[in-house]
Each structure stands twice: as C-alpha cells, then as structure tokens.
Amino acid sequence: GTSSLYTGERRSKTDPVFEALGHQDELCAAIGIAREHCHTNDNGLNSQLVEIQSRLFDLGAAVATPQNNSNADKIAYTLFDSRHTSKLEEWIDHLDSQLPPLTTFIVPSGGLSSTHLHLARVICRRAERAVVPLVDEEEVDSEVGRYLNRLSDYLFCAARTAAFREGHEEIEWRKAK
Numbered sequence: 183g184t185s186s187l188y189t190g191e192r193r194s195k196t197d198p199v200f201e202a203l204g205h206q207d208e209l210c211a212a213i214g215i216a217r218e219h220c221h222t223n224d225n226g227l228n229s230q231l232v233e234i235q236s237r238l239f240d241l242g243a244a245v246a247t248p249q250n251n252s253n254a255d256k257i258a259y260t261l262f263d264s265r266h267t268s269k270l271e272e273w274i275d276h277l278d279s280q281l282p283p284l285t286t287f288i289v290p291s292g293g294l295s296s297t298h299l300h301l302a303r304v305i306c307r308r309a310e311r312a313v314v315p316l317v318d319e320e321e322v323d324s325e326v327g328r329y330l331n332r333l334s335d336y337l338f339c340a341a342r343t344a345a346f347r348e349g350h351e352e353i354e355w356r357k358a359k
Contacts (some may be wrong), residue, residue: 188246189256202245202316205309210238212305213337216298223295225347227340230273234333237266241326245313248321262325270332277339281346287355292345296352299341306334 184192185200193199217231244262290300310330316322345352 187248188243188260189248189252191248191251198312198316199245199248199321202309202312202322203242205305205312206238206242206245209302209305209309210235212298212302213238216295216302219293219295219298220344223293223344223348225295225344227295227299227344230340233269234336237329240266241329244326245316245322248316249323250320262323262329264325264328267325267329267332270329270336274332274336274339277336277343281339281342288342288352289355290341291351291353292341293348293350295344295348296341296350299337299344303334303337303341306330306337310334 183195185195186192187199213231213235217228217235220227220231240260241262243260247256247260249257290297310327313322313327313330317324317327342352344350
C-alpha cells in the first residue's frame with residue numbers, strides 16, 4: 183500500500199517518512215498514557231504534557247512535508263519553530279533545579295507516572311533516530327531533530343520529577359558482582 187504526504191505525493195507505507203511518523207504517533211500515545219497517570223496523581227506535569235502532544239502533531243506535519251520537493255506555502259505552513267525547543271529547554275532547567283542530583287544511573291522506576299514517562303523517553307529516542315536520516319537528506323528541517331533530542335531529555339527530567347513529587351523511590355543501577 184501507499185499513503186499520502188501533506189503535499190499529496192503518494193509513497194510506500196514503508197517509506198522512511200512514514201516510519202518516522204509512526205514512531206512519533208507511538209510517542210504521542212505513550213505520552214498520553216503517562217499524562218493520564220500524571221493527571222491522576224496531580225504531580226503538576228499534565229499541562230506540559232498536553233502541550234507536548236500538540237507539538238508532536240505539528241512535528242508530524244513538518245515531517246510529512248518534505249522540504250526538498252514541497253512548495254513554499256506548504257513548507258511555511260508546517261515549519262517547526264525553534265521556540266518550541268527553547269520552551270522544552272526552559273522546562274528541563276526548571277524541573278532539574280528542583281530535583282536531587284543524580285549520583286549514579288537509575289533504572290526506570292518511581293511509580294506509574296514515572297515509569298510511563300521513561301517508556302515515552304525511549305520511544306522518543308527511537309523517533310529521533312528515525313528522523314536523523316531525513317534531516318541528513320534535507321527532507322526534514324533540523325529543528326525537528328533538535329526538538330526530539332531535547333524532548334527525550336525533558337521526559338527523563340519529567341520522570342524523575344513525577345517520582346519525586348509523588349514520593350516514589352527511584353531505583354539505582356547496581357553493577358553485577
């Protein structure tokens with residue numbers, strides 16, 4: 183089968199663009215599950231996660247509009263603004279400033295909100311890896327890759343914040359003896 187890009191161009195469902203979009207869709211769903219736990223536990227992360235889910239739709243529009251063969255109007259309409267990445271960086275700094283410093287690696291832990299945010303983080307890393315070749319081929323603007331890179335860092339800080347605010351212990355990595 184084939185599917186359409188925003189430009190109307192039809193490509194195979196196995197095209198790297200649809201691979202990247204699929205990972206972003208999975209990421210948005212994983213964040214939705216984490217967000218539900220965050221909302222239930224009232225840990226203060228819900229509104230940021232709602233914002234991120236909407237930005238992932240914008241990000242998908244940018245990916246579905248290849249820059250090397252789309253008209254200027256469609257590219258302008260789907261341009262992914264760097265201010266979204268800047269906002270993530272502000273959130274990361276704010277959350278990180280409220281957390282105890284890490285002294286070792288942690289494994290995904292810290293309650294349901296935290297573990298689901300950790301799961302979203304690893305899905306985000308996969309989504310980022312799928313976008314890198316598209317950025318390298320100049321089909322996708324590099325800001326998309328930067329956002330996904332910073333989003334995985336945000337999700338790590340958010341997972342730690344959820345554990346901290348909900349009073350759950352984070353489990354430290356232990357080297358095998």
